Amino acid sequence: MTYTQTTPDHDAGTPGDVGDVVRLLEPDGSRLADAELDPWIADLSPHELRALHRDMVLTRRLDAEGVALQRQGQLALWAPCRGQEAVQIGTAHALAPGDFVFPSYREHGVLLARGARPEGFMLAWRGEEHSGYDHTTINAAPPQIIIGAQTLHATGWAMGAQRDGSDDVAVAYFGDGATSQGDVNEAMVFASTFRAPVVFVCSNNQWAISEPVTVQTKYPLAGRAPGFGIPSLRIDGNDVLACVAAMRWALDRARRGDGPAFLEAVTYRMGPHTTSDDPTRYRTDDEVERWARRDPIARFEAYLCAEGVLDDSALAEVAAAADALAAEVRAACIGATTRAPETVFDHVYAESHAPLAQQRAEYVEYLAGFAAEEAR
Template identity: 45%
Template structure:
């Protein structure tokens, strides 16, 4: 497994993933992870207070997401699943846009073309096929971009993902598949999901494959940058398995205490990706008290802005049910919408 930063904050070298580790890079990556976690925590609080219908936390997976997405070019296109909040924030997606779907006011909260970041896919593994198809289009167009697709270990058990890996390999699509192996597919552990490591399975399809410490943001950044460069130059599609851990439940509807032990969670807490990078930054004196004070203040502002953005989201118009069921409103839907408008106006009149 590729690792550049040990849990105790010690740096090491690995020729498979060389990286120029600078103070500025570490400060930037640490900031991204800290702010993403604060946003995630505030979203959880909003759900518990009844302001969101559901939330899926990215707690513990910040390094896998931030390290990978920051290794891409601005024009590269990303296909997430439904837990990539840290990656979305790095792409500029705002709090209101991220929360809208979970508040139930729209089906997708942002313009994918603007951020080069697709809307969330809640159907398990389906985004892998979308990404592979898009990547084939990129190759046929000769466009100067690559594609990165996120999914989890649970999604890798879906047929869609196997089809996507095979299709991408055969078509020589410019794509990087990034699997966040967070050890649990809801309540099913990896030992009950697969008999061989995921990256080995990818090699069987003809992809270049790597195993990386997903809680090491530097290693993730380095191997994703290498993969992106290789694919961009016409190399084989790449599969990256990032070993990480889902610290929270699968969703706010899940109680992880029913299927995993406190000792297991605590063992992974000691490998926390944020604490790991902070140890390095502090040990090397790459950031002073001013940096950490400002980061704390900024994270507080993120929490305040997240709450305000959520509460300010407008309720959807009932008309939208009819207008956006199809690309063009059908005659029957138009008649139903107009009937409902008359019905609503009768209450207003009296």
């Protein structure tokens, strides 16, 4: 379903409806044909299919460890991504090495697929680092906490790449709630006006903290983009094959100079918004159970097993890799050394300067006041 009109399609269903999305896999794992998307994944080899499955499983295990470590007091906060593994891994696997990712705080799977290591996930959430990985190495900006701000950063990067004559593409990840922010709309204005090579990936997980998507908008979010002159696709975000195909389509048109694209991946946040949230206060068990039956990993696993791509040996290997990752995550977190508080001023700028040095000195003096008070 490609939105090409300049106004939303009033017959396109409701914002949270999964009946009108494009998909290649049914919830039971059976394969569907789609003339628009099938060509984009025709070359996926068994090895690549297994890699998609592996990264989805690793993402879920990483996420589970993040939640557990926060509950045990080892992390300050964690934003769970359980249920959203397909859109994150599917779109990330479609990227080229030179493409640059601008994630929100929930894209753990995207960062994992781009090559971030466990300490890159843990230290920032533990409050030890501004960002726990070198963004120039994995071509991913630090996770953005300010809702929607990364869309402007991505569009600016894309305009720079465009002027440099590069065919690299910027990708901005955000949730349904971010579409209500001015930054996202401003980013789409600039991206459309300058035909910037940027892909906007909206994970519609049904809830912006405690606000349902049906309150934020009366029509599907994918219908908004054409109003900016940006074509869009509304896909099943729990179908990893559809996510790969849609992302390849969007990246291809951006590389050819045809400008931005918008993907709305309809999915569900199975856990809380963050570990400080209690989702039982605003959603029902029946709703959660309905979405649990659309689980992205179980769906893909059923398909791969039916096709003979996965067997018991391969599943055991992936489970062992998940166990190893979990151990690495815990070791990176629990073994972290807390740095001196004044190091918060390190790496803010490429080179230090007088105002920064003054702020640092004032902060050191402030901290010393507590030590003097305790000594009395």
